Amino acid sequence: xxxxxxxxxxxxxxxxxxxxxxxxxxxxxxxxxxxxxxxxxxxxxxxxxxxxxxxxxxxxxxxxxxxxxxxxxxxxxxxxxxxxxxxxxxxxxxxxxxxxxxxxxxxxxxxxxxxxxxxxxxxxxxxxxxxxxxx
Numbered sequence: 001x002x003x004x005x006x007x008x009x010x011x012x013x014x015x016x017x018x019x020x021x022x023x024x025x026x027x028x029x030x031x032x033x034x035x036x037x038x039x040x041x042x043x044x045x046x047x048x049x050x051x052x053x054x055x056x057x058x059x060x061x062x063x064x065x066x067x068x069x070x071x072x073x074x075x076x077x078x079x080x081x082x083x084x085x086x087x088x089x090x091x092x093x094x095x096x097x098x099x100x101x102x103x104x105x106x107x108x109x110x111x112x113x114x115x116x117x118x119x120x121x122x123x124x125x126x127x128x129x130x131x132x133x134x135x
Contacts, residue, residue, distance in 0.1 A: 024058040028065075034090065038063050040081035045073050046090040 028036045030052050035042040038056055043063050045054065049072060057064040058077075065073040075085050 044086040
């Protein structure tokens, strides 16, 4: 065995100074909320992203997202699962007029109208009279 090593030793090359950075590159679809799923977590992309499918590079400490070969987002890798990372610069600011406008109310959120007790008594008498008329 030593003789084989002695034979090959002159042909061996030194290891590179920097370790090889293995990168997993995949395509991912952007969700309705402008998020990309990687490793069970969600990472934001800019609201201005035009394409629905982007290229994602999953580095050991960073997730890099590309659109048409251009880097559009990078995030530190989230530990665990079901987490979200949103870069605030990826979201368009909400116009001041929209922030100040009250949210549209739904019937569920509408306040209940208050009526005087006399109204309820009148409704009760009318229902009672209607029942007596049917008998």
